Amino acid sequence: MKPPLHPQEKDRMEAVHRLNILDTKPDPRLDALTKEATEKLRLPISTISILDNEREWYKSCQGILDTEDQRDNAFCSWALLSSDVFIVEDTLLDDRFKSNPHVIGAPFIRFYAGCAITDTKSSLPIGVFCVKDTKPRSLSLEEIGTLFDLTQKAENIINDLA
Numbered sequence: 001m002k003p004p005l006h007p008q009e010k011d012r013m014e015a016v017h018r019l020n021i022l023d024t025k026p027d028p029r030l031d032a033l034t035k036e037a038t039e040k041l042r043l044p045i046s047t048i049s050i051l052d053n054e055r056e057w058y059k060s061c062q063g064i065l066d067t068e069d070q071r072d073n074a075f076c077s078w079a080l081l082s083s084d085v086f087i088v089e090d091t092l093l094d095d096r097f098k099s100n101p102h103v104i105g106a107p108f109i110r111f112y113a114g115c116a117i118t119d120t121k122s123s124l125p126i127g128v129f130c131v132k133d134t135k136p137r138s139l140s141l142e143e144i145g146t147l148f149d150l151t152q153k154a155e156n157i158i159n160d161l162a
Helices: 009-019 028-041 141-161
Strands: 045-051 055-062 068-070 086-088 111-119 124-133
Touching: 009 111, 009 124, 009 141, 028 045, 028 055, 028 124, 028 141, 111 141, 124 141
Parallel strands: none
Antiparallel strands: 045 055, 045 124, 055 068, 086 111, 111 124
16 A cells, blocks of 8 residues: 655655755764664664655664665655554554565565654654564553654754754
């Protein structure tokens, strides 16, 4: 299922381009946050993704070698639309994801949780801090808090880069 665009997609994309973050070099502070997410939450994959018109580009990632993906395949395209933590406990049970190429093929994602990263000037989401697993699971309230805190730290770093 193809994710819908953000209701303010044009303005959101202006914020992404104003931040001038796409295709920039890795930032060790952001890499430390995605590493911390995989360790604290005991999950194999964590990314900080920026979404442009056609793709999901990873500013930081742990557990995967890719640096980008098609936006239509990105779980983060859905998380970008949420004002809360977006959680899919079992992707095979969710109509939006059960036929996603990353669910039925490598890396066989079965769990996803993500929080939108917001541009502070426009208050629009420009990306997502997410974690993924190859087996279904849930997050405790403490783990959700950890993901939210890491997202806030990443958001501060990204906004300070602009």
